[in-house]
Amino acid sequence: MTIPTDTLVRPNLARDTRNVLSRELKPVLRDPFTLIFSLLQPLVFLGLFAPLLIGDSGRPAGETLAWFVPGVLVMIVLFGTGSTGSNLQYEMMTGSHERTLVAPLARSSLLVGRALKEIAPIVVQALIIVLIAWPFGFAADIPGLLIGLALLAVFGVGLGSLSYSLALATKDREWLFWGVQQSLIFPLLILSGMLLPLDAAPDWMRVVAAVNPVNWVVQAERALFAGDLGDVTVLWGWVSALAVAAVGLVVGVRAIRRSS
Numbered sequence: 001m002t003i004p005t006d007t008l009v010r011p012n013l014a015r016d017t018r019n020v021l022s023r024e025l026k027p028v029l030r031d032p033f034t035l036i037f038s039l040l041q042p043l044v045f046l047g048l049f050a051p052l053l054i055g056d057s058g059r060p061a062g063e064t065l066a067w068f069v070p071g072v073l074v075m076i077v078l079f080g081t082g083s084t085g086s087n088l089q090y091e092m093m094t095g096s097h098e099r100t101l102v103a104p105l106a107r108s109s110l111l112v113g114r115a116l117k118e119i120a121p122i123v124v125q126a127l128i129i130v131l132i133a134w135p136f137g138f139a140a141d142i143p144g145l146l147i148g149l150a151l152l153a154v155f156g157v158g159l160g161s162l163s164y165s166l167a168l169a170t171k172d173r174e175w176l177f178w179g180v181q182q183s184l185i186f187p188l189l190i191l192s193g194m195l196l197p198l199d200a201a202p203d204w205m206r207v208v209a210a211v212n213p214v215n216w217v218v219q220a221e222r223a224l225f226a227g228d229l230g231d232v233t234v235l236w237g238w239v240s241a242l243a244v245a246a247v248g249l250v251v252g253v254r255a256i257r258r259s260s
Helices: 013-030 033-037 040-057 061-082 085-094 096-101 107-117 119-136 142-170 174-190 203-210 213-225 232-259
Strands: none
Touching: 013 107, 013 119, 040 061, 040 119, 061 119, 061 142, 061 174, 061 213, 085 096, 085 142, 085 174, 096 107, 107 119, 107 142, 107 232, 119 142, 142 174, 142 213, 142 232, 213 232
8 A cells, every 4th residue: 555655653543544545445436336236136036036025915015115224235235344354354365464464553543544444335226226226116215315424324334343353353264254154144134124024033143133233223214214204213223333343443453453
């Protein structure tokens, strides 16, 4: 990584985070089609799963999409940021990460800058999904949409930080990273009511869902998109997202400091 000469004085968290963020965003800006390609899975769920829900419920398409689309947006965050640690693993295997560690940067900025980078793809992909669903009857409250995007961004920062922490812990054992990642993501997805309602689920599933932060973020997104800004689920969604972000950043910063 090229460090401007005026930064070669002493580490500064704000400045170094900005430099790391700029470095991480450049590949995305150079190749924006990676954002589109990563939408393939959510689009498959939207195109194939939503019609099944519409036909099964017998409700208008717009009403069903109002329930389903917010869950798809959280899915984008869950799968997208949950796999970002693999990029850091690649850098460690090629030696690129070690070169950044000898740069005069605040160690925490290496994690914070990478985590903040996840916000841009989340917002862009979420807006694309909303625009695709709009002609089919989906509608969202504009203030709720903006608050919902902010909530997704905060949640994504936390998940991205945890993914980087997992990459630092597993290092060059890529199989272990993916094994742990897949073992965690799918239970979190199923026990969040993201794709199917949990109303008829067994009692133990509803109990687990009640402590699943992804579940509260999904419920908050549905309330926000419907314009119910004062719904209690919005509060719990923010509490969950902020808690995940705080834990992710603390764990991630400690992990990257230990790796240096």
